[in-house]
Amino acid sequence: MTSNSKTISSKRTEIRGALDAQGKAQKLLVEDGIFVEKFSSNENVLAIEAAGLTVLPGLVDLHTHLREPGREDAETVLTGSQSAVAGGYTAISAMPNTLPVADTAGVVEQVFRLGAHHGLCDVFPIGAVTLGQEGKHLAELSAMNQSEAQVRIFSDDGHCVADPLVMRRALEYVKTFDGIIAQHAQDPRLTDNAQMNEGDVSARLGLKGWPAVAEEAIIARDVLLAEHVGSRLHICHLTTAGGVEIVRRAKERGIQVTAEVTPHHLLLTDDYVESYDPVFKVNPPLRTERDVEALREGLADGTIDIVATDHAPHPLEAKDCEWNAAAFGMVGLETAFSIGYLTMVKSGLISLSTLLERMSSKPADIARYSDHGSLEVGTRANFFLADLDQEWTVDRAALHSKSRNTPFHAMRLPARIMMTFHNGALVFDRGAH
Ligand SMILES: [Zn+2]
Numbered sequence: 001m002t003s004n005s006k007t008i009s010s011k012r013t014e015i016r017g018a019l020d021a022q023g024k025a026q027k028l029l030v031e032d033g034i035f036v037e038k039f040s041s042n043e044n045v046l047a048i049e050a051a052g053l054t055v056l057p058g059l060v061d062l063h064t065h066l067r068e069p070g071r072e073d074a075e076t077v078l079t080g081s082q083s084a085v086a087g088g089y090t091a092i093s094a095m096p097n098t099l100p101v102a103d104t105a106g107v108v109e110q111v112f113r114l115g116a117h118h119g120l121c122d123v124f125p126i127g128a129v130t131l132g133q134e135g136k137h138l139a140e141l142s143a144m145n146q147s148e149a150q151v152r153i154f155s156d157d158g159h160c161v162a163d164p165l166v167m168r169r170a171l172e173y174v175k176t177f178d179g180i181i182a183q184h185a186q187d188p189r190l191t192d193n194a195q196m197n198e199g200d201v202s203a204r205l206g207l208k209g210w211p212a213v214a215e216e217a218i219i220a221r222d223v224l225l226a227e228h229v230g231s232r233l234h235i236c237h238l239t240t241a242g243g244v245e246i247v248r249r250a251k252e253r254g255i256q257v258t259a260e261v262t263p264h265h266l267l268l269t270d271d272y273v274e275s276y277d278p279v280f281k282v283n284p285p286l287r288t289e290r291d292v293e294a295l296r297e298g299l300a301d302g303t304i305d306i307v308a309t310d311h312a313p314h315p316l317e318a319k320d321c322e323w324n325a326a327a328f329g330m331v332g333l334e335t336a337f338s339i340g341y342l343t344m345v346k347s348g349l350i351s352l353s354t355l356l357e358r359m360s361s362k363p364a365d366i367a368r369y370s371d372h373g374s375l376e377v378g379t380r381a382n383f384f385l386a387d388l389d390q391e392w393t394v395d396r397a398a399l400h401s402k403s404r405n406t407p408f409h410a411m412r413l414p415a416r417i418m419m420t421f422h423n424g425a426l427v428f429d430r431g432a433h
Pocket residue numbers: 157158159184236237283284
């Protein structure tokens with residue numbers, strides 16, 4: 001078998017000798033892109049010997065920046081898809097902060113069709129909440145929903161929908177078609193020109209700080225708005241202990257709120273900023289040890305529903321400069337599973353099955369991506385094979401993304417993605433097994 005990520009189709013595929021998330025022997029049969037109990041014929045069967053590997057439902061990301069259209073120097077739908085399948089993802093959700101902004105049916109259809117054309121994984125566009133992501137006037141939410149892309153999630157990610165009236169109207173609007181508003185919770189007045197987390201480290205370095213309350217105040221406001229309107233709210237990239245507590249209380253009150261945490265916020269703290277290496281510059285910023293602990297606990301007890309990558313590729317020149325001038329963001333698709341496994345499973349906080357809920361079935365459920373998150377007979381064969389015992393060293397030069405801005409370069413991580421299948425087709429094969 002070749003070691004690249006081109007699609008290899010076979011009418012029938014049998015995965016032999018693998019284990020499932022519970023460590024039980026799991027034989028999988030795939031015919032015409034669907035998991036089946038029994039093949040209709042034994043012709044043209046591709047048998048994959050997977051002894052020593054674990055077979056898991058394809059990962060689903062609700063927060064991916066693909067940069068196309070407009071910033072193809074950083075990433076394209078194709079390179080982002082290649083990066084996704086190398087990380088075990090079979091569905092990704094393209095954030096709308098492109099050029100032009102994805103605030104019309106035309107742009108979301110363009111991204112959707114590019115994803116389908118490349119065919120490596122499902123690419124579901126997220127629509128902007130407001131025109132141009134300027135926070136003033138609602139974008140064409142229902143036209144995007146009724147388009148071929150069937151957009152259900154809307155976000156001004158990168159910017160906060162700061163005006164409470166605009167946020168209220170957006171929540172009311174999407175309620176009519178079971179849509180969801182994904183908020184980048186950050187009060188712009190409290191974070192103007194901020195460069196990192198506000199705390200001991202920012203004081204020591206003399207960098208403008210970004211207080212936790214800027215995030216928490218918006219989360220608190222928006223869960224109350226979601227309760228008032230009776231609509232679905234999703235909190236992007238939660239980073240503070242206080243934010244976890246607000247979401248926990250909101251869920252106890254029955255408010256329809258879901259939340260995500262990124263792999264980098266589960267592992268890294270603002271101590272890394274002392275290196276002044278802009279690879280650690282990210283929005284929202286890396287926080288403190290106490291926040292990291294609260295995020296892990298929140299993900300373990302279900303307060304935080306899912307892991308989302310916030311994969312944010314940037315070309316070298318946007319990161320290879322002094323801290324204040326550098327762009328915010330990190331690539332994350334190819335390291336997310338390993339970081340999740342390290343911080344949550346290896347640490348004993350949750351089981352592998354629960355990690356898969358947080359990275360596959362639950363995000364699929366929130367977004368209503370019905371073809372993902374399961375290995376059950378009769379569902380689409382979206383899955384990956386991992387070698388959980390294989391340690392590997394992250395090499396930014398070996399990433400499939402067009403960009404190199406990983407904060408995990410040279411780090412040793414557990415769990416290696418070996419093969420990924422999308423609709424039954426082998427779309428990634430590391431070739432080293
Ligand atoms: Zn964001």
